[in-house]
Amino acid sequence: MLESIRRRINETFIGEIRRLARLYEETRRELEEQGVKRRSAFILAFFKRIIDDYRESAINRIRDRIRSYLAFYDLLRASLPLFRDRAKILFEVERRHFYHRDKTIVRIRDQMLAELPEETRNRIIDALRQATLGKHVPTQVLMEEPLLRWFLQRYMLYYQRYPCKHSSFAIKVTPVTIHFFKGWNTTYYVMRFIRVKDLKHDPYLEVARPVDLYFTMQVRKPYWDILNTFTYAESGTMDSSDYVTIARDDKRQSFIRIPLRRAILQPHHIKRGFAKAVGEPELTDSASHCSIYAILQRRPRTSRYYSAGLRRDMIAKRKLRAVRDVTWSLGLRG
Incomplete structure (x- = not known):
């Protein structure tokens, strides 16, 4: 075993060193016969021969590979011709598309709403x-009609559970809600x-880019807390071709806009945009979302601020948010 290893080393490493030594001696003798005695000339000619040998061997290897x-x-x-028309189908594999969990839940709820009796469905749509x-x-109506309460808790942001809860009466945008409310003036969030x-x-x-001061302040919260953001995402007419903003920079300017249909059918774009907005794209798998939501026929104050083109500090300067951030920074909460 050891003898074979020594033989292999002699054939590869030591053999290559000996070959280079012989090549150097041949180059030196040829130059001395020509009257060249400078050592730098020997070394330069030696390396030229090495490069020429390597080029020739590489060309030969490529030529042999092409021939094979x-x-x-x-x-x-x-x-x-020996194998033509002789293949047999042994089994077939049916291709199935596995939906994402959030997309599956939305599809099931939309299907439940669409398959309700027409009178019941119209009453629920009118309530939404x-x-x-x-x-x-x-509250009396919610207690008397559990079916209405169930759909309100799934489609209305105000009735959902934390962290997907907000004080706004916004409706979740799905293929079914787009069908019933298409053409309405809408503010997306x-x-x-x-x-x-x-x-x-x-x-x-x-961090790769400047981050909004709001996110910078939130890192002072306790590690077990959850940060949820409800961000303005353009206005439209409840159409799948509308564009929505899923990420804003430190100046509250839109830097990632996608079609509404993509935000609904490919919700991973929202998570990726949120991770980029906080300056850490690697958090795509850690981020979550409940989007997209819409407010019909009303223009909240935030949307009017953005439409008016106000500065970032004018949009972000809210009394309640300022008090909340100051109390967190002073350690008076949590």
Whole structure:
């Protein structure tokens, strides 16, 4: 065993060194016969011969490989008549498309709403319309109609559970809601959330772009807390071809806009955009979302601010948010 290893070393490593030594001696003798005695000339000529040998060997290897490929191709062409019309189908594999969890849930809820009796479905759609117009549904009605309460808790942002909860009466945009409310003046919003422990910056990674001050302040929250954001995402007419903003920069300007149909049917774009907005694209798998939501026939104050082209500090300067951020920074909360 050891003898074979020594022989292999002599044939490869040591043999190559000896070959280079012989090549150097041959080069030196040839130059001395020509009257050249400078050592630098010996070394330069030696390296030129090495490069020429390597180039020639590489060309030969490529030529041999091409010849082998051509020979194999000729073999396949010659043997093709022997196998033609002799293949048999042993089994078939049916291709199935596995939906994402969020997309599957939305599809099931839309199917449940669409398959309801017409009278019941119209009553629920009317209740959703009244709720998104800002009219609070009485508690007595919610208690008497559990089916209506169930759909309100799934489609209205106001009735959902934290962290997908907000004080706005916004309706979830799905293929079914687009069908019933198409053509209405709509203000779109995107709802995302992430754990604060995931939002805290990694000391070994640098943020690639300036981050909104709001996200910078939230990292001071306890690590177990959850940050949810409800961001303005353009206006439209409840059409699948409308464009929505899923990420804004530190100046609250839109830098990622996608069609509404893509935001609904490919929701991973929202998570990716949120991760880029906080300056950490690697958090795509840690971020979550509840989007897209829409407010019908009403233009909230935030949308009017963006339409007026106000500065970032005018849009972000809210009394409640300022108080909340100051109390967090002073350690008076949590």
